[in-house]
Amino acid sequence: MISEKKGAILILSGPSGCGKSTLLKEVYKEIDDYYFSISTTTRAPRVGEQNGVDYFFVSKEEFEEDIKNDGFLEYAKVHDNYYGTSLKPIMKALKEGKLVIFDIDVQGHEIVRKKLDSIVTSVFITTPNLNILKDRLTSRDTDSSEIIEKRIKNAKTEVEYFDTYDYLIINDNLELAAKQLVSIANITRIKAKLFDKEKIVSNWLN
Numbered sequence: 001m002i003s004e005k006k007g008a009i010l011i012l013s014g015p016s017g018c019g020k021s022t023l024l025k026e027v028y029k030e031i032d033d034y035y036f037s038i039s040t041t042t043r044a045p046r047v048g049e050q051n052g053v054d055y056f057f058v059s060k061e062e063f064e065e066d067i068k069n070d071g072f073l074e075y076a077k078v079h080d081n082y083y084g085t086s087l088k089p090i091m092k093a094l095k096e097g098k099l100v101i102f103d104i105d106v107q108g109h110e111i112v113r114k115k116l117d118s119i120v121t122s123v124f125i126t127t128p129n130l131n132i133l134k135d136r137l138t139s140r141d142t143d144s145s146e147i148i149e150k151r152i153k154n155a156k157t158e159v160e161y162f163d164t165y166d167y168l169i170i171n172d173n174l175e176l177a178a179k180q181l182v183s184i185a186n187i188t189r190i191k192a193k194l195f196d197k198e199k200i201v202s203n204w205l206n
């Protein structure tokens with residue numbers, strides 16, 4: 001079914017509010033030749049979120065049509081909304097030898113692992129404790145108290161999955177956690193040989 005395995009995949013998961021997006025912004029400053037997988041969702045956009053940048057925002061009907069057409073590498077219901085990774089752009093990026101980065105939930109991680117195990121590296125990110133997670137979700141101020149409650153409830157289940165991942169990062173000090181994630185991303189690239197050897201050697205010689 002899925003035969004192209006030239007690139008590599010780095011999956012980030014963790015409870016809502018643990019800091020996945022914040023950490024990824026730091027990683028993008030440090031590495032190149034990556035492709036961030038923009039998910040499709042039926043969740044409503046938050047203030048400041050842009051269609052095609054943060055997510056592809058679609059209706060439930062459109063999402064279900066894509067499911068019927070086998071358009072997703074994986075999809076799941078998370079916090080009562082659909083979220084999914086479109087298959088085509090991922091296969092293209094892998095063919096091009098990119099490091100493909102996913103921010104997906106624990107269900108999505110399980111599916112992608114089963115389908116593409118040999119090229120997957122995964123990182124579970126969390127806060128030092130639940131109270132800090134609550135504080136971050138509250139101070140982010142992007143969701144209603146009902147939505148925050150739901151996300152906190154789901155976090156208690158999600159955290160049980162940390163040991164199904166290759167790495168665990170406790171995002172307490174942002175700078176330190178970002179360094180850890182950059183190191184993992186670099187190790188993933190080196191293991192998969194996703195680098196331009198000639199360029200690296202010639203830069204070093206100069």
Ligand SMILES: Nc1ncnc2c1ncn2[C@@H]1O[C@H](COP(=O)(O)OP(=O)(O)OP(=O)(O)O)[C@@H](O)[C@H]1O
Pocket residue numbers: 014015016017018019020021022023136137139140171172173174175177
């Ligand atoms: N190490 C940290 N220390 C303090 N605040 C942090 C830290 N990391 C992230 N934050 C803050 O916590 C909030 C949640 O972070 P972020 O939006 O990156 O989480 P997320 O895991 O991507 O959430 P979601 O899954 O809901 O998209 C943000 O306001 C962010 O600025």
Ligand SMILES: Nc1nc2c(ncn2[C@@H]2O[C@H](COP(=O)(O)O)[C@@H](O)[C@H]2O)c(=O)[nH]1
Pocket residue numbers: 012013014015016039040043074075076078079083084085103104105106107108109
């Ligand atoms: N299984 C998938 N999970 C996804 C995908 N895109 C995002 N997510 C996860 O959903 C929650 C909530 O995200 P939010 O933006 O509403 O806060 C978070 O855990 C994401 O990791 C996806 O394509 N598939």
